[in-house]
Amino acid sequence: MKALIDKLRRDGRLRPAEYLRLIELADPSVSEYAARTARAVARERFGGGVFIRGLVEITSFCRNDCLYCGLRRSNTALVRYRLGEEQIAAACRAGHAAGFRTFVLQGGEDPALEDGRVERLVRRLRAEFPDSALTLSLGERSRDAYRRWREAGADRYLLRHEAADAACYARLHPADMSQQRRMACLSTLRELGYQTGAGMMVGAPGQTADDLAADLRFLERFRPEMVGIGPYLPQRQTPLADSPPGSADRTLLLLSLVRLMLPDALIPATTALASLLADGRERGILAGANVVMPNLSPPDVREQYAIYDHKLASGAEAADGLRELAGRLDAIGYRIDYARGDFRADL
Template structure:
C-alpha cells in the first residue's frame, strides 16, 4: 500500500485503482504514512505556516432547496437574516485589526442580495482594504456576474461541486439544479482569472467509493487553487436528518491525497472537521491542510447560519478566539500566518 503513497508523492497522480486502494485502506500504519507524506509536502511548500481567512456569513437566505443544507429554502424552522453592507465592513475592520488579510464572504444564493449589491459591497471592501484578498462563496451566477465581481476586486471564488457524478448530484439537489451547471460555473471562474476553489462533502447520502474516485479525477483535471472538503454532517430540519455523518478518517485520507496531488493548493481544515471531533482541525492540518477560517460574523447571527447540526462557531472557530487557535497550532508545530497566502506561495 505504501508504494501507492510513494508513487502519488513522486508523480502527483495515480490510476483509479490506486486512489480506490487508498480510499478503502484501514491499516493504521499505512494511513499514518500517507498523512506524514502529505504533511512533509505541505511544509516543503509553505513551511509551518497556517493561513487564516476571516469568514463573514452574509446571509442565511437561499433560493435553493438542497437536501443536505440547513439554510435550504424549504426549512421553515430557521430564523433568517441578512447582513447590511455596513455590518460586513465592520466585520472586515475588526478582522483587519486582528491581522486578517483575507476576507471570505459566504452565503446562500439570496435573491435580495442582488449582483449590483454584491458588486458594490466588493468595491467598498476593496477601497477600504486594498492590501487584502477578497474571496466570494455565493453560489451559481452567470459568467457576466462573475466577471463584474472580479473586475470590482474579488480575487478568489469557492464553489464546491459536492459530487461529480450526475446521478448522485441529483440525489442531493432539487430537480432544477444540475451538475452540468455547477461544472460550467467552475469553468467560467477559472477562465475569468479567479483563484478558484471546489470540493466535496465526504460521506454524503448515496456516496460510493467509485463516486469519490470520480471526484478525485475531476479535481486532478480541473486543478483548482483551493480545495474545500469536509465530512457530511446532517441537519435536523432537512430530508437527510437521520443520515449518518461522514467519516473523519475518509476525509483525512482525501485531504492527504489532494495535498500530494496538488502541492501548492490552499486546503482548509474545515469547521465541519472541528465540529465532528474536538481535535478535528488539528488532525486536518496534520493530514496536509494549510488554511483555517475563523468566523468574523456578528456573534448574534452565527448560530443562525446552521448548515448542519451543532456547527462550531465559538472558541478557536471564532475570530475573537485567535489566541486559542494560535496555541492549538503551536502545540502541533505550526504558526498562524497573517499573510494573504496566495496560491503557490
Template structure:
C-alpha cells in the same frame, strides 16, 4: 499495486488511476495512512513551511433560493432563522477582522437574490478601497459568467464553489431536479477562465456516496486544478431529508485531505469547521494531514448560530478575538504558526 506503492506514486507523480484510488481508500491500514499523512505533511511544508493561513469568514445571509437536501438553510426549511447582513454590517466585520490581523475576508452566503451584482460589486469595491492589502473571497453559489466577471472586475480575488460530487447520478440524489450538475461544473470552469483563484470541494460521507464517487471527485479535482479545495465530513441537519443519515467519517476525511495534498502539491487546503465539529481536535488533525488554511468566524455574534448548514456547529458563541486567539494556541500546540498574510496560492 500495493498501497505503499500507490502512496509513493501520488507523492512523486501527483496522480493515480481510479482503480488505484479506489483500492487505496478501501484497503488502507492505519500504518499506511500514517505513511500517507507524513508524505502529505512534507509536501505542504515544502511550499508553506509550518505556516497556517487564516481567512476571516463572514456569513452574509441565511436566505437561499435553493433546496439542497443536505443543507440547513434550504428553502423548504421553515424552522431556519433567516437573516441578511447590511452592507454596513459586512464592512464592520471587515474592520474588526483587519484590526485582528486578517488579510483575507470570505463573504459566504446562501443564494440570496438581494445580493445582486450591483450590491456585491459595491461591497467588494469598498473593502478593496479601504484595505488594498487584503484579498476578498466570495462564496455565493452559482451565478452567470457575466456576474462572475463583474465581481472579478470589482476586485474579488477568489471564489469558492464546492462541486459536491463529480457524478451526475449522485448529484441528483442530493439536489432537487431544478438544480443542474452540468451548470455547477460549468460555473467552476467559468471562474477559472475569468482568472479567479478558484476553490472546489465536496462532502465526505454524504448520503449515497460510494468509494467510486470519491475517486471520481479526486480525479475531477486533479483535472480542474483549482487553487483551493475544501472538504469536510458530512454532518446531518435535523430539519432536512437527510436528518437520519450518519456523520461522514473523520478518518476518511483526513485520508482524502492527504491524497489531495499529494495530487495538488501547493493547493490551499482548509482544515474545515465541519472537521472541527465532527472531532474536537479535527482541525489540528487536518493540518497534520496536509491542510494549511483555517477560517475563523468574523460574523456578528448574534447571527452565527443562525447560519446553520449542519447541526452542532462549533464557535457560534465566540467573540472574533477569542476565535483567533484560540486558533493560534491550537496551531502552536502542534508546531504550526498562524500567519497574518494574504496567503496566495503558490505555483508548484
C-alpha cells in the same frame, strides 16, 4: 498501498483503480503514512505557517432546496438573517485590525443579493482593504455577475463541485439543480481569472468509494487553487436528517491525497471537521491542510447559519478566539501566518 502514496507524491496523479483501492482499502497505518507524507509536502511548500481567512457569513437566505443543507428554502424553522453593507464592512474592519488579510464572504444563493449590490460591496471592501484578498462564496451565478465581481476586485471564489458523478450529485440536490451547470460555473470562474476553489463532502448519503474516486479524478484534471473537503454532517430540518455523519478518518485520508496531488493548493482544515472531532482542526493540519477560517460574523447571527447541526462558531473557530487558535497550533508545532496566502505554484 504505501507505494501508491509515494507514486501520488511523485507524479501528482494515479490511475482510477488506484484511487479506488486507496479509498476502499487504506487501513490506519496507510492513512497515517499518507498524512505524514502530505504533512511533509505542506511543510516543504509553506513551512510551519497556517493561513487564516476571516469568514463573514453574510446571508442565510437561499433559493435552493439542497437535500442536505439547513439553509434550504423549505426549512421554515430556520430564523433567517441578511447582513447589511455596514455590518459586513465592520466585521472586515475588526478582522483587519486583528491581522486578517483575507476575507471570505459566504452565503446562500440569496435572491436579494443582486449582482450590482455585490459589486458595490466588493468595490467598497477593495478600496478600504487594498492589502487584503477578497474571496466570494455565493453559489451559482451568471458569467456576467462573476465578471463584474472580478472586475470590482474579488480575487477568489469558492464553489464546491459537490460531486463529480452526476448520479451522486442528483441524490443530494433537487431536480431543478444541475451538476452540469455547477461544473460550467467552475470553468467560468477559472476563465475569468479567479483563484478557484472546488471540493466535496465525504460520507454524504448514498456516496460510494467510486464516487469519491471520481471526485479525485476531477480535482486532478481541474487543478483548483483551493480545495475544501469536510465530512458530511446532518441537519435536523432536512430530508437527510437521519443519515449518519461522514467518517473523519476517510475525510482526513482524502485531504492527504489531495495535498499530494496538488502540493501548492490552499486546503482548509474545515469547520465541519472541527465540529465532528474535538481535535479535528489539528488533525486536518497534520494531514496536510494549511488554512483555517475563523468566523468574523456578528456573534448574534452565527448560530443562524445552520448548514448542519452543532456547527462550531466560537472559541478557536471564531476571530475573537485567535489566542486560543494560536495556542492550539503551537501545541502541534505550527503558527498563524497572517499573510494573504495567495496561491503560488512556485513556492
